[in-house]
Amino acid sequence: MERATADPHFLLLPWQGAISHIIPMTDIGRLLASHGAAVTIITTPANALLVQSRVEDLAAALHRPHGHGAAGTITVTAIPFPAAEAGLPEGSERLDLLRSPADVPRFFHANRLFGEAVARYFRGEALPPRRRPSCVVAGMCHAWALGLARELRAPCYIFHGFGAFALLCVEYLYKHRPHEAVSSADELFSIPALPAFDCRVSRAQLPQHFAPSTSMGGGTLQEIREFDVAVDGVVVNSFEELEHGSCELLAAATGKTVVAVGPVSLCHQHPMTMTDDGGGGDRRVLEWLDTKETKSVVYVSFGSAGCMPPAQVVQLGMALASCAWPVVWVLKGADSMPDDVKEWLRESLDDKQCLLVRGWAPQVAILAHRAVGGFLTHCGWGSTLEAIAAGMPMATWPLFAEQFINERLVVDLLGVGVSVGVTKPTENILTASKLGADVEAEVGMEQVAKALERLMDQGSQGEHRRRKAQELKAKATGALQDGGSSYMNLEKLIVQSSVSRPNTCGV
Numbered sequence: 001m002e003r004a005t006a007d008p009h010f011l012l013l014p015w016q017g018a019i020s021h022i023i024p025m026t027d028i029g030r031l032l033a034s035h036g037a038a039v040t041i042i043t044t045p046a047n048a049l050l051v052q053s054r055v056e057d058l059a060a061a062l063h064r065p066h067g068h069g070a071a072g073t074i075t076v077t078a079i080p081f082p083a084a085e086a087g088l089p090e091g092s093e094r095l096d097l098l099r100s101p102a103d104v105p106r107f108f109h110a111n112r113l114f115g116e117a118v119a120r121y122f123r124g125e126a127l128p129p130r131r132r133p134s135c136v137v138a139g140m141c142h143a144w145a146l147g148l149a150r151e152l153r154a155p156c157y158i159f160h161g162f163g164a165f166a167l168l169c170v171e172y173l174y175k176h177r178p179h180e181a182v183s184s185a186d187e188l189f190s191i192p193a194l195p196a197f198d199c200r201v202s203r204a205q206l207p208q209h210f211a212p213s214t215s216m217g218g219g220t221l222q223e224i225r226e227f228d229v230a231v232d233g234v235v236v237n238s239f240e241e242l243e244h245g246s247c248e249l250l251a252a253a254t255g256k257t258v259v260a261v262g263p264v265s266l267c268h269q270h271p272m273t274m275t276d277d278g279g280g281g282d283r284r285v286l287e288w289l290d291t292k293e294t295k296s297v298v299y300v301s302f303g304s305a306g307c308m309p310p311a312q313v314v315q316l317g318m319a320l321a322s323c324a325w326p327v328v329w330v331l332k333g334a335d336s337m338p339d340d341v342k343e344w345l346r347e348s349l350d351d352k353q354c355l356l357v358r359g360w361a362p363q364v365a366i367l368a369h370r371a372v373g374g375f376l377t378h379c380g381w382g383s384t385l386e387a388i389a390a391g392m393p394m395a396t397w398p399l400f401a402e403q404f405i406n407e408r409l410v411v412d413l414l415g416v417g418v419s420v421g422v423t424k425p426t427e428n429i430l431t432a433s434k435l436g437a438d439v440e441a442e443v444g445m446e447q448v449a450k451a452l453e454r455l456m457d458q459g460s461q462g463e464h465r466r467r468k469a470q471e472l473k474a475k476a477t478g479a480l481q482d483g484g485s486s487y488m489n490l491e492k493l494i495v496q497s498s499v500s501r502p503n504t505c506g507v
């Protein structure tokens with residue numbers, strides 16, 4: 001028999017492999033707390049510092065809760081990551097902190113041990129009853145969270161980090177396997193997941209779920225899929241108005257509750273970053289932008305970990321150094337480039353034309369800055385949605401994962417992007433790194449230059465894209481306002497989670 005509990009309490013378990021999963025999960029926690037729920041976020045010590053920095057200003061905001069009227073709470077708990085037990089150096093708490101792709105299977109092993117440690121924490125006798133979660137939301141690699149949720153007799157939701165359209169395409173691919181009917185990895189085929197949209201991609205462009213081999217190993221991918229199939233629902237960082245019916249179709253295809261609660265980056269009153277180390281890096285970029293004309297700057301970034309082969313970095317750099325617009329270029333892995341590329345970067349980029357950011361950039365604040373007029377992006381879902389929330393047109397350069405599917409959505413369905421024309425994925429730590437000096441550039445500087453010209457076009461096509469981007473921005477903002485689609489979905493999630501079954505497991 002079900003009974004209502006007075007205090008909805010969400011246990012959030014962000015997938016700690018990638019900062020880009022920790023960021024939106026933390027923001028989901030903020031949104032739930034601002035709707036009056038109690039939230040506990042459990043992660044590893046290094047990542048807990050990041051989460052903490054992202055919720056620090058929440059107390060003030062919680063004096064004005066939405067919805068229920070009650071004030072929510074948010075607690076961040078760190079549980080040690082058993083890296084050493086899995087044969088990894090201490091501190092290997094995320095994929096970007098690993099030494100090489102060979103460490104990836106050890107990382108996933110450590111993650112399973114971490115799951116056991118989290119379960120032990122909840123079995124601990126010292127835990128007061130009010131700390132018992134009524135709903136678990138877990139990152140997609142935390143397959144162990146299902147057993148924990150069942151033990152707690154709480155519903156278990158999965159958070160993939162993908163948008164609903166990409167999730168719908170993945171579901172279609174698992175069920176109908178159109179990629180197995182093509183004769184080569186480069187042949188284009190359709191994923192007819194949405195009735196009125198022909199999404200065409202090649203097998204090589206599919207997420208790693210469908211890759212012949214990855215450094216994650218088939219066992220881990222299988223485990224993730226089984227987790228996905230077994231959970232009670234899916235939480236998506238998106239909003240229904242953006243998804244052209246994908247949420248409903250995904251719910252129908254999977255038989256699960258699908259709740260779109262985004263764009264979650266809008267939960268911050270002041271756009272902020274995740275890792276500003278206080279060294280003033282954030283201020284440097286924003287002050288530089290202050291000196292530029294409105295909508296004159298191109299912002300270039302490939303996500304939290306996106307890297308390119310050195311030859312590709314140089315082709316991109318030549319286009320950015322010589323284009324007609326000032327550029328902010330965020331380049332990860334700059335310090336591990338060959339010496340000649342480092343020298344090229346030092347000598348060829350003039351700070352006035354192209355500001356190179358070697359570390360972490362305050363992306364949401366950059367996208368919100370009046371001086372920025374276009375975003376060259378790798379189409380990671382976090383970046384894509386942040387651009388949409390900011391009303392920013394995009395030039396799309398997908399690297400891996402579901403990014404080629406996101407590109408099709410942005411360019412062909414939403415009409416707010418232009419494609420650079422990349423055909424092949426860039427290898428990365430999960431697909432075993434191939435970023436060496438011997439790898440040729442797929443995209444030449446002229447191709448980049450043409451894409452930037454279309455992105456910043458002042459003619460009717462550019463104007464049309466900018467207008468569409470502004471329309472989506474208005475819908476994104478509306479979704480999280482009182483009565484909006486994401487606002488109502490958060491309320492529903494909270495109400496559903498405050499109905500729990502009698503606790504018979506003794507936890």
Ligand code: UDP
Pocket residue numbers: 018019020021023273274301302303304305306330359360361362363364379380381382383384386
């Ligand atoms: N990000 C940032 N500064 C950076 C790089 C990334 O703030 O220098 C943030 C960005 O705003 C987004 C996330 O990191 O929230 C990247 O997520 P996305 O899904 O776009 O890409 P991924 O990192 O998973 O490839």
